[in-house]
Structures are given as structure tokens and as C-alpha cells.
Amino acid sequence: MITINSLTKRYGDSRNGHLAVDDVTFTAETGRITGFLGPNGAGKSTTMRVMVGLTRPTSGTALIDGRSFAELPNPGLEVGVLLDASAQHAGRTGREILAIAQRTMGLPRRRVDEMLRHVGLTENEAERRVRNYSLGMRQRLGIAAALIGDPGVLILDEPANGLDPAGIRWMRDMLRGYADRGGTVLLSSHLLHEIEVVADDIVVIGNGRIVAQGSKDELLAAAGTLVRAADLTALSTALSDAGVSSSAVDGGLRTDAEPAHVGDIALRAGVALTELRSADGAGLEEMFLELTAASQRDLKEGIAA
Amino acid sequence: MSASTLERPATATPVVRAGIPTSRLVGVELQKMFDTRSGFWLVTGGGIASLVATIATILFAPHSELGYGAFAGAIGAPLSVILPILGVLGVTSEWSQRTGLSTFTMVPHRARVIGAKAAAVLTVGLGSIALALAIGALGNVVGSTLVGVPIRWDIPVTQVLQIFLADGLGMLMGFTLGVLIRNSPGAIVGYFVYALVLPAILGTLAGVQDWFAHAQGWIDFQYSSTRLYDDGLTVTDWAHLGVSGLIWLVIPLAIGLRLLMRSEVK
Numbered sequence: 001m002i003t004i005n006s007l008t009k010r011y012g013d014s015r016n017g018h019l020a021v022d023d024v025t026f027t028a029e030t031g032r033i034t035g036f037l038g039p040n041g042a043g044k045s046t047t048m049r050v051m052v053g054l055t056r057p058t059s060g061t062a063l064i065d066g067r068s069f070a071e072l073p074n075p076g077l078e079v080g081v082l083l084d085a086s087a088q089h090a091g092r093t094g095r096e097i098l099a100i101a102q103r104t105m106g107l108p109r110r111r112v113d114e115m116l117r118h119v120g121l122t123e124n125e126a127e128r129r130v131r132n133y134s135l136g137m138r139q140r141l142g143i144a145a146a147l148i149g150d151p152g153v154l155i156l157d158e159p160a161n162g163l164d165p166a167g168i169r170w171m172r173d174m175l176r177g178y179a180d181r182g183g184t185v186l187l188s189s190h191l192l193h194e195i196e197v198v199a200d201d202i203v204v205i206g207n208g209r210i211v212a213q214g215s216k217d218e219l220l221a222a223a224g225t226l227v228r229a230a231d232l233t234a235l236s237t238a239l240s241d242a243g244v245s246s247s248a249v250d251g252g253l254r255t256d257a258e259p260a261h262v263g264d265i266a267l268r269a270g271v272a273l274t275e276l277r278s279a280d281g282a283g284l285e286e287m288f289l290e291l292t293a294a295s296q297r298d299l300k301e302g303i304a305a
Numbered sequence: 306m307s308a309s310t311l312e313r314p315a316t317a318t319p320v321v322r323a324g325i326p327t328s329r330l331v332g333v334e335l336q337k338m339f340d341t342r343s344g345f346w347l348v349t350g351g352g353i354a355s356l357v358a359t360i361a362t363i364l365f366a367p368h369s370e371l372g373y374g375a376f377a378g379a380i381g382a383p384l385s386v387i388l389p390i391l392g393v394l395g396v397t398s399e400w401s402q403r404t405g406l407s408t409f410t411m412v413p414h415r416a417r418v419i420g421a422k423a424a425a426v427l428t429v430g431l432g433s434i435a436l437a438l439a440i441g442a443l444g445n446v447v448g449s450t451l452v453g454v455p456i457r458w459d460i461p462v463t464q465v466l467q468i469f470l471a472d473g474l475g476m477l478m479g480f481t482l483g484v485l486i487r488n489s490p491g492a493i494v495g496y497f498v499y500a501l502v503l504p505a506i507l508g509t510l511a512g513v514q515d516w517f518a519h520a521q522g523w524i525d526f527q528y529s530s531t532r533l534y535d536d537g538l539t540v541t542d543w544a545h546l547g548v549s550g551l552i553w554l555v556i557p558l559a560i561g562l563r564l565l566m567r568s569e570v571k
Contacts, residue, residue, distance in 0.1 A: 053413040054406065054570040070413045073324035081410045087403035091341040097407075100340075104325065104333050104411045145407065 001184055002028040002051065002153060007060035009046050020046045022208035024060070028186040028201070033179045035199030035216075036188040039292040043208040044188040045083065048157050052081050064153055076105040079153045080146030085138035085162070090131035094121055094141045097130065098148060105149045115144040120170070135162025143171070154178065156187040160194050172198045192288050202284075206291035212284075219284050225259045228252035228275035229266065238269030249286060254279055325412060327421060334418075334425035338395060347391050348429065354383035355437040359444030363451065371449055372457035376441035381468055381534065384437055385475055388430045389500070392479030393492045395426040401489040405570045415566050423480060430476040434469055464536045471533035474550070475500075478526075481554055485561035487568075503527060526553035 009021040021043040028034035038044050049055040051062040053069040064072065064079055072078050088097055098112045116126050119140040130138065139162050146154060154175070160168050175198060179185050189195050195202060202219055204212040212219060228251060229235040236253060239246045242265045246255040252275065255262060259276055266273050338344045358379040366375050396419070399405035412418050449456040479496050486492040507525050511518040522529050522545035529545040532538060 049569070049571070052410045054409060056567065056569070069410075072413070073322045075413055076411045077322055079410075081407075083406055083410075084403070087406040089341055089398065089402040089404050091343065091402075096340045100333060100337060101407070101411065103329070103336065106323075106325065106329060 001030045001065055002034075002155070002186055003061075003063045003066070004047065004051070005061045005063070007047060007050060007062060008058045009043075009050060009055065010058045019208050021050070021057075024205065024208070024210055026203045026210060026213055028184055030184050031179055031182050032200040033175055033185040033187065033198055034201045034203060035195030036186055036203050036205065037192060037195045037288065038188070038190065038205035039288075040190050042190075042205045042291070044190075044205060045157055047205070048083060048155055048186075048188065051155060052079065052083070054083075074105060074149075076101065076149035076151065078149075078151050079155060080149065080151040081155050082139075082142040082146045082159055083155075083157045085135065085142035085159075088130050088138070088141070091129055093127050093129055094133070094137075095126040097141060098126075098144055101145045101148050107148065111148055115148050118147065119144040136164055136167055139163055140167070143174075152182070153184045154186065156185070158188055158190070160189065160191075168194075192285055196284075204284075204288065204291070211291060212287060224254055224256040224279050225262050226252055226254055226275070226277055226279040227259075227262050227266070227273060229271050229273050231271055234269065235266060235271045235273075238265055238271055241269075254286070327417065330412065330417060330421035331424045331428070334395070334421045335428065337398075338391070338425060338429055341398075343394065344391075347387060347394070348433065351384055351387045351391075351433045352436065352440075354387065355380045355440045358383060359440055359448075363444060363448035368452055368454050371445075371452060371454055372459040373442065373445045374460040376445050376448075377438060377460060377465070377468060378534075380437045380441045381472070384434060385472055386500075388433065388472055388476045389479030389496050390493060391429060392426050392476040393483040393496060394489060395422050396480060396483030397487055397489040397492050400487040400570075403571075409570050416562070419484065419562065419565065423477075426476060426480055427473065430473060431469060434472050438465065438468075461536060467533040467536075467538070471530055474530050474533075474554070477554055477558075481558040481561060484565055485557055487565065500527065523548050524552065526550055 004024055004026050007021055007024045008019070010017045010019050012018055024043070024047060026034075036044050036047070046055060047062075050057045051064070051069065052075075061068065069075060069079070075081075092100075095112060095116070098115055099109075102109065102111050116123075121137065121140055121144070125133075125137060130141070133141065139159060143156075143159065146156065160171060163171060175185050175187070179200070187195075187198070196216065199216055201215050202213065203210060226249065227235065227246075232248075232251075232253065236246060236248075239253065239255060239257075239262070244255050244257045244262070244265065246253040248254075259278060263273070263276055266276075339348065359376060362371075362376050362379045366379075399408055408418060409415060445458075446456055478499065479492070482492040482495045482499070486495055504525075504527050507517075507521065507528065511521050517524075522541070526546075526549040529542065529549045532542050532546070
């Protein structure tokens, strides 16, 4: 289990500094896959680096099974970490990189071959220097290095990047099996779909702050109702008269009220509906799009200034 | 929120674990020095350079000067360039190649990793010097026999030890710059500025300023460690070495280590 408590990371001084991670609190539960979702630059990677002791937090704690990362006597046996598959010496072969991990953790030599087979790197590929690897091969090698110590916790930053569809499928199945056997998985992505298909729990981060968290089912259920009508203004007025708040979503309205209730209001106001349904994942997607748009706005302002 | 009483993946090992012994860390660091092309060729290059220097001494040195001193001197020159670079790269590759991301997550104690690196670098360095001196000794025996002059062992053992010390200090200087700068090209350039540019500037300064000529031994580490290649060092020479070493080696290393401990690994 990973427990993040009031984690804050500020770069620069307290007045002009930049808050990369702002009072983040969440838990990645044992036996579940927790998806860490956010646009690029939202603070996912910084949070993950703090978890494994590469970055000092300004305040707050990150604990793995109740202990800080530095307290783990041989961390590789307890936490598998893949932060950046490209962060390897380009002049080493895949096998050499795994051999360094195997030796540091004090594992038998045969683990290297087992892991190469497990992630589907051939004998020939293993003898090639990493400089000649595709991003997908680097990700597989990174996964192998993370799993070599047979850890109970996995921390993976954007592991699906660069994988082909078959590779993504393999990764999903591998993580599912791992969590079902009681492992804890925290994986980040900037793609909602990627997280939606694999995660049990979702933590959404934007501009360094947690903006939503919960089980995937909860977050999807909280999406509310999507309704469309030819006369949107009349519909909007009718809803607000009935005390139901709504927001405009491309050519329709989204509200937290039940579809039946919305239909009832429309009938009484005499507004003809063209569509009325549960919003499925639309709420999450919409929230995520807003987040992405907001951070892009920030970026533009930053460039202008 | 349940505590971690749930089962780990079926294959996971028990919760009580042994730490990582330092000897293993030094072994891993040695492995890392040799398993890349740059590391391999740097060490192999040192061996080849010693061989070339030995042969050149046999071919070109005047017969009257042929002796172990000539061989040791000829071999020392290329090694004094190669070893500090080995010291630099031992540290900087973790940042320049970004392997630190893996290294410092597998061992989240940077002081231990850097200590293991220092041990590995010194092991390789002193091993190379020993090997080079052995090649030189062989060259002395073979060369003198070929040329037909008596085999002369014309430098005392203390001076051989001083050569070890001087080369070791040169390596540590490279290592210090590596810790301080944490970037391969930057630290190598830094070392050559220290080893080639600075002596020229300070030498000129000593030539025009009397007070500096007197103080140079205390201030200029390069100057005072070069004395190690001569024999008959006085107590003052050793004191010079100690004080200038404190300024150039100990203090920068301490500052560099402190920064390195706190820095962010990206």
C-alpha cells in the first residue's frame, strides 16, 4: 500500500516559487490498480519521484507499507519502479542493465533470463545496446527491471508510452494479474482511456492538486445526466426554475440530476428533448478536458509573459 | 483502509529482508566501470598507453639514461591523464546518462553509492598503476638487456609509492570535479582547466608576484602534488600538499557531496 499524505513540493522561494505538487493526499490500496491521471506537467512525475526518494518534498510524507522509501533495506525487493524507460546508459546492453539490477538486489543470475522471457525480449535483442532499442523495447526492459526483485508494490510512470497495441494489451493483463495476486500498482498516464480500461481506483491531478479521486465506478457514476433539446435556452431556464443546476456541454446540457427527473421537468415546461441519457464517463472526460485546457492556457500565458 | 495484511503476490519473499552489503555495492560499481564501451576503452587504453610508452622508451631514450626511472616517468604521463577522467566518469555518468534514476532507487542512500564509487575508482586506478609499473619493470629488464646496458633500478621504493599517491590524488581530483559538476563534458573540461590551464596562469603569477611565489606551495595543489614525482620531499613539501589538498580536494568534495545529497535526481 502506498500512502501519500499532504505532499507538497515547491520549486524556488515561497513567494515567486512554483508549486509543482500542492497538498496531495491519496492512497494506492493493496490488491488494486490505482491510476494516476493528469495532463502533462500536472505533477504526476514529481509526486512519483518523491515516493522513491529521488526528490525531497517541501512538506508531507510518502510511505510504502508504512515506511519511507529510504527505510527499506533493499527497496528493489519491495517496490518495482519505472520512472523513465529512456534513463539508461545507451552503451549498455539490455542484459547488462538487468544484470546490474540483479546483482545490486542480490538475486540469482537466472532471474535475468527469466525476466527477459517474461517481458518478451529475445536473446538477440537482449545482447543489443539500449541505444538501438525502440521506445517500446525500452519500456519492456524497464518493466523487467521493475519486476526482477519480485516486489509487492509497483510504481510506473507512463508505462504504456511507446508500446504497440499488443504490448499495451500485454501490459494490462500483466498488471491485472499482478494486482489480483495481491500486489499494489500505481501507474500514471495523461490518457484517460488508458487509465479507464485498467484502473480500479483513479486519482486525478491538475496543476499540482488532486481534483478528483475514488473508485472508477464511483467516478463514472458521478457523471450525471446528459440532455439535449432543440431549444437549449428554454431547457436551461426550465431546469434552473426547478432548482437543478446544469452546464453546457457541446450542444447539450449536463446535470447531476437523474435522467427521469430531468425528463419530468422538460415535459412540464413543454420543451421537446432530442436526447436524454446517463452521461457515462463523459463527466470524467469533461473534467479531464477542462483540466488539460486550463493547463494549456497557463502555458500560453506563461509564454506571453 | 486495511493495513498491509493482505497477501503479497504469491511469489513474494518474506517481509524481513537483509540490507545491501557495501562489498556488493563496490562490486556493482566496478562492473559498471567496465561494461560500457567508454569505461572499457579507458582502462584498456591505459594498458595500451603504458605498453607504447615502454616501447618508446626502449627505442628512443639515450642508453645512458635507460633505467627504471625513465620507464616509470614515461608510463606515468599517459596514466596521469587517463585516471582522472576515469574518476570523473565514475560519478558523472549517473547524471549524464541518467542511470541515477535506477541506481538511487535501488539504493536510496546516495552517500553509500558515492562511497562505493570512490572505492571502485581507487581500486581500478591503483590497480592500473601497479600494472603499469609492472609493465615498466618488464620493459626495463627487456630493454636494458636488448640494448646491452646493465639493468638499473634507479628510483627508490618511496618514490614509487609517491607516484601511486600522486596518481591517486589526481584521480580523486577528477572524482571531486565529477561530484561537484555532475556532467561528463563539464567535469572533464574542468579537470583540464585545472591540470593544464591553471598551472600556466599560476606559474606566470608566481613569476611576477614575489608574495605568490612564496605562497604557491600552500595554495596551488597541482604545484605541490607535482612535487611527488621527485624524490627528497621535505616536511614543508608535505605540509604544502596537505594544506593545498584541503583547499582543492577536501573542501570542494565536502561541498559537492552536500549538494549531491540534496539534489533532485531527474
